Amino acid sequence: MECQECHKNHAIVHFAQVINGDKTEIHVCQQCAKEKGYVSPDEDAYSLHHLLSGLFNPNSEAMQKLTEQEKEQQEIQCDKCGMTYQEFASIGKFGCASCYQTFSEHLNPLFRKVHSGNTIHEGKVPKRVGSDISQRKKVRELKVKLQQAIADEAFEDAAKIRDQIKGLEKNLNQHGGEGEV
Incomplete structure (x- = not known):
């Protein structure tokens, strides 16, 4: 893609500018980006390193x-x-x-x-044991909901959740799903 400023060099800095709902895409070369102030003169454009280091930068x-x-x-x-x-x-x-x-x-x-809001690694589940694992996961999620319902004093909801947990645990025990849920 050609630089929109000088029309000579290859555009390496690309960004979108939104003003009052109007989106404008800007594509410029390194030299024009420095001249127009899109990047600081002592930096080499925006790299992945700069992006990620910003997450850990104590001065951000x-x-x-x-x-x-x-x-x-x-x-x-x-x-x-x-x-x-x-x-x-x-x-x-x-x-x-x-x-x-x-x-x-x-x-x-x-x-x-x-990680887009995720702090727990879910991973993939093998198909042959997937139903047990997914049921165990559902039980864990329901137990968290149960604790929250009790804390919120929503006892009717808590009773329904408790019954769901008992049903899933009974199903797991019948199918040989041993171990703590």
């Missing part, structure tokens, strides 16, 4: 909105390797396996951003 707008208490929590250090959250944020890699546990409360929001 989202991170600057942290309260003082949250900023103090960022200084938590891993007991095994001594890495701080600030070091992880700037490097983008953990020092050891314990870092995952140490920084877990800070990681879930990041994982939600990266």
Whole structure:
């Protein structure tokens, strides 16, 4: 695709601009992008690295909105390797396996951003055991709903959910689905 500004070079910077509901797509080369201020002169356009590093950047707008208490929590250090959250944020890699546990409360929001809101890996289920696994999953989901219904004092809903759980557990036990649900 040709640059929309100079009409000479290949366009490598592409973005859409929406003003009052009108969408305009802009396609420019590296040189025109720098001249027009779409990228800073000392940067090489927008790379995947820049995009991902923004998620962990302690100076990003989202991170600057942290309260003082949250900023103090960022200084938590891993007991095994001594890495701080600030070091992880700037490097983008953990020092050891314990870092995952140490920084877990800070990681879930990041994982939600990266994985479209999901923080639990579901994976694929083999067909031959799929029904048992899906029923167990349904029971776990219903138990969470049951706890929420009880907390909300929606006891009629809680009774219905309890009955659904009992029915699924009975079905699992009859089909040889051993183990804790």
